[in-house]
Amino acid sequence: MIRIERRLTQPWWLGVLVPVGSVVVAFGVMTLVLLATGHPPGHTFSRLIRTGFGGMDALNATFVAATPLLFTGLCAAVAFRMQLFNIGGEGQLYVGAILGAGAGLVLGNHTGWLSVPAMILAGAAGGAAYALLPGLFRAFLSTNEIITSLMLNYVAALVIDYLIFDSQSYWRDTSTPTAKVFPQGKNLPAAASWPLSHVGSLYLPFGLLLGVVLATVIWLLYTRTRFGFEVQVIGDSPRAAAYAGMRTRRKILAVMALSGAIAGIGGASQDGDFRHTLDPRGLTSAGYGYAGIVIAALARYNPFAVCLIAFLLGGLQNAGYALQGVDFPSGLVGVLQGLILFCALGGELLIRYRVRLKTRAAAAAEAAAT
Amino acid sequence: MLLASGINDSIVVVVLASAVVYGTPLLFAALGELLAERAGVLNLGVEGMMLVGAVLGFWAVQRTGSLPLAILVAAAAGAAMALIHAFLTITLRANQIVSGLALTIFAGAAGLSSYLGNDLNVADQPARHSFSSFLPHSWRTAKFVGPILFNQSALVYGSWVLVALVALYLNRTRLGLNLRAVGESPAAADAMGINVVGYRYAHTVVGGALAGIGGATFTLWITPQWVDGITSGAGWIAIALVIFAFWRPALCLVGAYLFGAFSGIPFTFQARGILKSVPPELFQSLPYVMTVVVLVLVSSAGARRRLGAPAALGTPYVREER
Numbered sequence: 001m002i003r004i005e006r007r008l009t010q011p012w013w014l015g016v017l018v019p020v021g022s023v024v025v026a027f028g029v030m031t032l033v034l035l036a037t038g039h040p041p042g043h044t045f046s047r048l049i050r051t052g053f054g055g056m057d058a059l060n061a062t063f064v065a066a067t068p069l070l071f072t073g074l075c076a077a078v079a080f081r082m083q084l085f086n087i088g089g090e091g092q093l094y095v096g097a098i099l100g101a102g103a104g105l106v107l108g109n110h111t112g113w114l115s116v117p118a119m120i121l122a123g124a125a126g127g128a129a130y131a132l133l134p135g136l137f138r139a140f141l142s143t144n145e146i147i148t149s150l151m152l153n154y155v156a157a158l159v160i161d162y163l164i165f166d167s168q169s170y171w172r173d174t175s176t177p178t179a180k181v182f183p184q185g186k187n188l189p190a191a192a193s194w195p196l197s198h199v200g201s202l203y204l205p206f207g208l209l210l211g212v213v214l215a216t217v218i219w220l221l222y223t224r225t226r227f228g229f230e231v232q233v234i235g236d237s238p239r240a241a242a243y244a245g246m247r248t249r250r251k252i253l254a255v256m257a258l259s260g261a262i263a264g265i266g267g268a269s270q271d272g273d274f275r276h277t278l279d280p281r282g283l284t285s286a287g288y289g290y291a292g293i294v295i296a297a298l299a300r301y302n303p304f305a306v307c308l309i310a311f312l313l314g315g316l317q318n319a320g321y322a323l324q325g326v327d328f329p330s331g332l333v334g335v336l337q338g339l340i341l342f343c344a345l346g347g348e349l350l351i352r353y354r355v356r357l358k359t360r361a362a363a364a365a366e367a368a369a370t
Numbered sequence: 371m372l373l374a375s376g377i378n379d380s381i382v383v384v385v386l387a388s389a390v391v392y393g394t395p396l397l398f399a400a401l402g403e404l405l406a407e408r409a410g411v412l413n414l415g416v417e418g419m420m421l422v423g424a425v426l427g428f429w430a431v432q433r434t435g436s437l438p439l440a441i442l443v444a445a446a447a448g449a450a451m452a453l454i455h456a457f458l459t460i461t462l463r464a465n466q467i468v469s470g471l472a473l474t475i476f477a478g479a480a481g482l483s484s485y486l487g488n489d490l491n492v493a494d495q496p497a498r499h500s501f502s503s504f505l506p507h508s509w510r511t512a513k514f515v516g517p518i519l520f521n522q523s524a525l526v527y528g529s530w531v532l533v534a535l536v537a538l539y540l541n542r543t544r545l546g547l548n549l550r551a552v553g554e555s556p557a558a559a560d561a562m563g564i565n566v567v568g569y570r571y572a573h574t575v576v577g578g579a580l581a582g583i584g585g586a587t588f589t590l591w592i593t594p595q596w597v598d599g600i601t602s603g604a605g606w607i608a609i610a611l612v613i614f615a616f617w618r619p620a621l622c623l624v625g626a627y628l629f630g631a632f633s634g635i636p637f638t639f640q641a642r643g644i645l646k647s648v649p650p651e652l653f654q655s656l657p658y659v660m661t662v663v664v665l666v667l668v669s670s671a672g673a674r675r676r677l678g679a680p681a682a683l684g685t686p687y688v689r690e691e692r
């Protein structure tokens with residue numbers, strides 16, 4: 001007889017053991033899926049790990065893939081912590097990329113070092129404004145923010161398409177005859193390239209460092225300030241928060257803006273760190289925003305755990321992209337991400353509850369005693 | 371005859387006909403989601419369930435050539451996806467929102483549906499069979515109503531029957547009454563001797579089956595082929611539709627055709643070269659923007675009257691903790 005009882009105290013090691021265990025179980029299930037569809041699992045996994053994490057080149061590519069995921073993961077974690085389900089990280093990242101690229105183009109090479117902070121600010125402002133739209137609807141009309149923020153992802157993708165493919169916008173390169181036939185974004189000036197630091201032969205994109213700093217700031221904000229305390233209370237018990245006189249509406253707006261700003265900086269980092277142009281196909285096909293949701297949930301909304309898991313999923317995504325082909329079918333990365341998330345969700349039960357196996361006789365004896 | 375074709379070619383008739391076409395997958399998926407939500411289970415995995423239904427339904431028709439079998443396969447695929455969500459949220463008491471999102475990531479455009487489409491080698495093939503209209507020619511070309519109501523596939527008429535069945539089930543049967551009790555107050559339902567877990571499982575799984583059929587509506591009828599992410603957000607619109615319909619099946623029908631019109635307009639306008647000076651992205655964004663607009667309008671009305679939403683929606687039921 002299986003009994004599920006609520007735990008009175010949660011031992012700290014369960015918070016580590018369960019996520020690790022869920023990754024292991026997910027890989028186990030994935031092995032079955034690969035076997036069932038006739039792919040050799042050992043081969044696929046060894047290539048996956050080698051391409052994602054084996055050696056300097058692999059790690060450099062993984063850092064590139066992990067940088068946007070770090071931002072979208074933080075974006076989701078910040079909002080989800082308050083039970084505010086901002087699924088719009090994807091679209092907020094696009095808007096950040098549009099405004100970030102715009103700022104870089106406008107400033108050109110004239111102002112030198114000013115370009116980088118301007119791009120960060122423009123990206124943050126764009127993402128925040130785009131997130132405030134569903135935020136305002138949620139705060140004042142209690143419109144479901146999940147669906148509105150998600151719908152705006154599609155709209156933002158169409159806006160990028162419009163700017164590059166269907167208009168003579170400021171972002172589009174129209175200088176050469178080829179660029180007129182094959183639409184592409186203008187190249188950003190040299191001053192808009194974000195600095196790339198390195199430790200030995202390990203290259204660290206500026207966005208990655210910025211993301212880690214942001215994670216620290218968010219951790220301080222959420223654990224060491226009154227604002228963070230109120231956010232957590234509202235997340236855990238909206239009614240208790242209301243009775244305590246906390247201003248839920250303001251918190252919704254502030255948290256949405258913060259969440260969107262983080263995703264927006266991620267978009268600006270795409271322009272400044274990697275793509276050096278507004279790249280519609282590259283941005284809209286990567287699914288950064290959705291991966292961010294996976295990361296936030298796995299990290300249980302802890303900003304430092306987001307950093308770690310963004311790195312791991314970045315490796316997975318980098319490998320999936322590099323290996324796509326016969327023995328690494330498309331869609332595998334999404335399947336694996338989904339499986340890990342399912343296992344982590346199932347594992348939550350083990351954190352919150354104690355599962356006990358009892359014989360029927362023992363259960364009856366206990367019932368008789370009480 | 372000439373006059374009839376004149377009216378039937380008019381933009382109004384073409385848009386209304388496309389509203390029925392594009393509304394049909396929304397209607398199936400929304401009715402499924404409605405059943406699950408009435409049992410208190412919010413399933414945000416509709417997009418993923420639709421895509422897996424779409425790809426496996428298409429695969430089945432390519433392999434067997436049988437459309438009814440393909441619909442069955444699509445329904446089974448959607449149901450299997452929903453079963454994961456049901457197990458996680460009902461048995462393991464996981465957060466319904468995160469689990470639903472996980473399902474969409476797992477099954478969605480960059481997940482299982484793409485993996486299966488690739489592995490079963492069904493991408494970029496023309497369909498061997500697809501649904502088509504079967505009513506007499508004179509009906510289909512009848513003035514005004516012909517193209518809208520009669521030049522449609524069996525899936526459209528099936529969805530109408532389904533609306534009636536779901537409405538009768540919810541409002542006129544004991545099982546439907548029990549279902550509403552489970553969604554409104556699982557503790558009271560449990561005390562009455564209703565099997566809360568059983569009801570939640572059954573309706574989540576049936577909801578998944580309907581989402582699978584909705585997805586297959588794309589690959590077996592509307593655009594008979596398989597492309598990654600063919601539903602392009604229809605699953606999310608279907609979830610919005612349930613809110614718009616205040617959890618009532620008949621209003622789902624109205625809403626599905628409203629949103630169907632928004633989804634059909636970009637194709638119609640592009641095909642006919644209407645408003646060429648307006649960028650196509652503006653029309654393409656119409657279904658998404660209108661979903662937001664409609665949700666905002668409905669929530670401002672709904673917040674005042676508290677219409678429709680099952681009281682226990684989104685909360686796991688734990689007998690020991692009631």
